[in-house]
Amino acid sequence: MKSLTLRNLHKTYFDPAVGTRVTAIQDVSLEIGPGEFVAVVGPAGCGKSTILNMVAGFLPATRGDIIVGDRPVKGPGRDRGVVFQNFALLPWKTVIDNVGFGLKMRGIAKPERDRIAMEFLELAGLSHAAERYPNELSGGMQQRAGVVRALANEPDVLLMDEPFASVDAQTRMTLQEELMRIWGERRHTVLFITHDVGEAVFLADRVVVLSKGHVLREIPITIPRPRG
Amino acid sequence: MSHSAAPIEMGQGPGAARHLRQAATFVAPLVVLFLCWPLLVSAFGVDARVFPGVKAVFAAAVESVSDGSLLAHVAASLGRVAAGTLLAVVVAVPLGVAMGVNAGVSAFLTPLFRFFSVLAGIAWIPIATLWFGYGFGAITFVIFNAVFFIVAYNTLLGVTAIPMRLRHAAASLGASRLAMVTEVLLPGALPNIVTGIRTGLGFAWRGLIAAEMIATNVGLGYMLFVARDFYRTEVIVLGMIVIGILWLLIDRLILAPLERATIERWGVVQRA
Numbered sequence: 001m002k003s004l005t006l007r008n009l010h011k012t013y014f015d016p017a018v019g020t021r022v023t024a025i026q027d028v029s030l031e032i033g034p035g036e037f038v039a040v041v042g043p044a045g046c047g048k049s050t051i052l053n054m055v056a057g058f059l060p061a062t063r064g065d066i067i068v069g070d071r072p073v074k075g076p077g078r079d080r081g082v083v084f085q086n087f088a089l090l091p092w093k094t095v096i097d098n099v100g101f102g103l104k105m106r107g108i109a110k111p112e113r114d115r116i117a118m119e120f121l122e123l124a125g126l127s128h129a130a131e132r133y134p135n136e137l138s139g140g141m142q143q144r145a146g147v148v149r150a151l152a153n154e155p156d157v158l159l160m161d162e163p164f165a166s167v168d169a170q171t172r173m174t175l176q177e178e179l180m181r182i183w184g185e186r187r188h189t190v191l192f193i194t195h196d197v198g199e200a201v202f203l204a205d206r207v208v209v210l211s212k213g214h215v216l217r218e219i220p221i222t223i224p225r226p227r228g
Numbered sequence: 229m230s231h232s233a234a235p236i237e238m239g240q241g242p243g244a245a246r247h248l249r250q251a252a253t254f255v256a257p258l259v260v261l262f263l264c265w266p267l268l269v270s271a272f273g274v275d276a277r278v279f280p281g282v283k284a285v286f287a288a289a290v291e292s293v294s295d296g297s298l299l300a301h302v303a304a305s306l307g308r309v310a311a312g313t314l315l316a317v318v319v320a321v322p323l324g325v326a327m328g329v330n331a332g333v334s335a336f337l338t339p340l341f342r343f344f345s346v347l348a349g350i351a352w353i354p355i356a357t358l359w360f361g362y363g364f365g366a367i368t369f370v371i372f373n374a375v376f377f378i379v380a381y382n383t384l385l386g387v388t389a390i391p392m393r394l395r396h397a398a399a400s401l402g403a404s405r406l407a408m409v410t411e412v413l414l415p416g417a418l419p420n421i422v423t424g425i426r427t428g429l430g431f432a433w434r435g436l437i438a439a440e441m442i443a444t445n446v447g448l449g450y451m452l453f454v455a456r457d458f459y460r461t462e463v464i465v466l467g468m469i470v471i472g473i474l475w476l477l478i479d480r481l482i483l484a485p486l487e488r489a490t491i492e493r494w495g496v497v498q499r500a
């Protein structure tokens with residue numbers, strides 16, 4: 001696992017409604033150690049997704065540095081696995097082909113990537129749904145697939161943008177527990193975005209409170225795991 | 229790929245019965261029209277040079293089938309449509325994808341493609357004959373244009389409608405630019421592409437018949453046009469029936485099911 005460093009990050013958007021540039025992220029610095037689980041919390045519109053999208057390489061930073069291990073981020077890459085709020089599974093691919101997609105991009109042959117993808121599907125309790133299409137699955141199952149799709153590609157850092165916000169409360173608790181189980185075994189470096197303080201405290205080693213584009217405070221969570 | 233039956237799919241039985249019912253609903257009015265035709269012709273004592281009776285058309289059908297002329301016309305027309313369409317799709321789809329990935333380019337070209345889509349085949353005939361003379365070139369050009377602009381426009385539309393998060397997901401999983409095209413943009417745009425082909429082919433078919441009336445010496449359009457010179461109304465009506473039935477067969481048995489299958493399979497619901 002590698003560390004993730006954000007240094008003096010700024011982001012301004014051009015807002016066509018106002019006709020001026022608006023500041024979304026203001027001087028955010030953050031150091032996430034290898035294998036550390038950091039949650040960023042804050043109300044809607046405070047800039048959480050903007051940070052994650054810059055780290056993922058989907059959005060250029062206006063100013064500042066993003067470094068994974070010792071390499072600066074330039075665009076999207078497989079060193080950073082992303083889990084999306086709305087799953088973002090490819091609807092024309094079966095679950096197993098979605099999970100094996102990163103492996104396919106690396107040129108791994110079909111039998112081998114099916115074998116690996118199947119291991120990850122078992123990890124998520126999804127092996128029975130391997131040949132189904134995403135729109136045939138519940139939201140919870142789709143997000144399980146979304147999580148293991150990112151994991152199967154062996155990223156150094158896992159980026160999750162409110163991954164459990166679009167499933168029901170019951171499923172959310174199960175998914176949080178499953179995530180803890182998997183993370184406990186593999187210890188990825190995780191940047192986890194949520195607006196739910198309870199979720200942040202349950203999951204993270206450290207909670208970063210974001211407000212209007214800047215870091216308000218950082219709170220280490222020392223409650224021993226498993227937490228309940 | 230083989231799939232176990234998904235629970236949301238309907239069983240074979242009810243599906244087949246439903247299709248049969250739909251087909252019957254579609255064919256019944258045509259049958260009624262066909263039955264009324266001889267009654268009307270005899271009731272009003274219509275002259276054969278104005279409109280033929282059923283027997284005459286049937287005789288013309290038998291004659292043109294047995295001497296092979298009908299088959300020659302049909303083969304010529306279908307061959308031209310296939311060639312022009314294939315050519316148009318092969319050029320339009322890559323172009324549409326290339327344009328779709330660039331927001332500026334797509335914004336600039338969208339109105340142009342819409343404009344040329346409206347010209348839909350027939351309007352190209354005069355300039356086609358000026359540029360290519362009478363023959364294969366002019367006709368292929370008309371079909372090509374009928375299909376090309378609509379398919380390019382639909383491909384463009386399909387690519388721009390793919391949610392950005394799907395492209396992001398693929399990119400963060402390591403997709404190269406080529407893989408982005410083959411794994412995300414093409415499959416994502418496929419329902420639109422198929423719809424474009426279906427619409428474009430409809431215009432191409434009409435444009436073809438019109439073009440064949442002036443620009444060639446074989447084909448269904450030509451068959452109609454020549455028959456007119458000899459007051460062979462039974463051949464004209466036979467040709468019209470063949471033109472209509474051929475298109476309905478192509479559309480209902482090939483294009484519509486293809487369109488439905490891609491839309492269902494590709495799970496457009498996912499895009500909402």
Ligand SMILES: Nc1ncnc2c1ncn2[C@@H]1O[C@H](COP(=O)(O)OP(=O)(O)O)[C@@H](O)[C@H]1O
Pocket residue numbers: 013014015024042043044045046047048049050051
């Ligand atoms: N593409 C954009 N163009 C202009 N403003 C944007 C854009 N994306 C986000 N913003 C603005 O930036 C701020 C932060 O947005 P976002 O990062 O999505 O917040 P969060 O994820 O915390 O809800 C909001 O005020 C939002 O309106």
Ligand SMILES: [Mg+2]
Pocket residue numbers: 048049050
């Ligand atoms: Mg957000």
